[in-house]
Amino acid sequence: MSTAMRHRNLPQLMLQAREALMTQFRPILNKNGVTEQQWRIIQALLTHGPLEPRQLCELCQISSPSIVGVLLRMKEAGLVDRKRMAGDQRRVRISVTARSRQLGQRMIPAIEKRYAAIEKQVGVQTLKQVYDVLDALLAAVHCAPAKIAETEADPAPVSRRRRSARSQSVR
DSSP states (O other): OOOOOSSOOHHHHHHHHHHHHHHHHHHHHHHTTOOHHHHHHHHHHHHHOSBOHHHHHHHHTOOHHHHHHHHHHHHHTTSEEEEEETTEEEEEEEEEOHHHHHHHHHHHHHHHHHHHHHHHHHOHHHHHHHHHHHHHHHHHHSSHHHHHHHHHSOHHHHHHHHHHHHHHHHO
16 A cells, blocks of 8 residues: 655655765865765864864764764874863863865865856756755754654643643642
8 A cells, every 4th residue: 555645755855965966075075085074074163163072063963973983083184183171171172283274275165166066057046045945944943843742742641741740739
């Protein structure tokens, strides 16, 4: 039995779009010996300055367990520095090294050239619309999981909690 869905698989479509775009940029990354995750981290640090690993996780969409290994390899390769924070020795800040800055100076012109080619291929207005729509989508769904959880939650646990709260208030 097949049940037709009313909507296209948006996450799958976005993954396909991401993969199509990454084929434009992977040759630049490969030529410069960095992975996609490493480049996202370098780019975030070049843009925002030193950051904590948890901030990098959020900005670069890298899971916390994964970022530990990525940052370790980047430190070993001389791409990032780690410094303990003065106020709290448990916390560290990650910053770029001179090597990462040089890498950025070498890669950014090639990446901007690829963006220009993409703009020429799809049109400046279309690319602007894509940015606008994605920004709006992210803003709208950023708080949606809590709303979805409330509306799709099993009503039984809620009613049990209410009964439990009532019975405690009676005591």
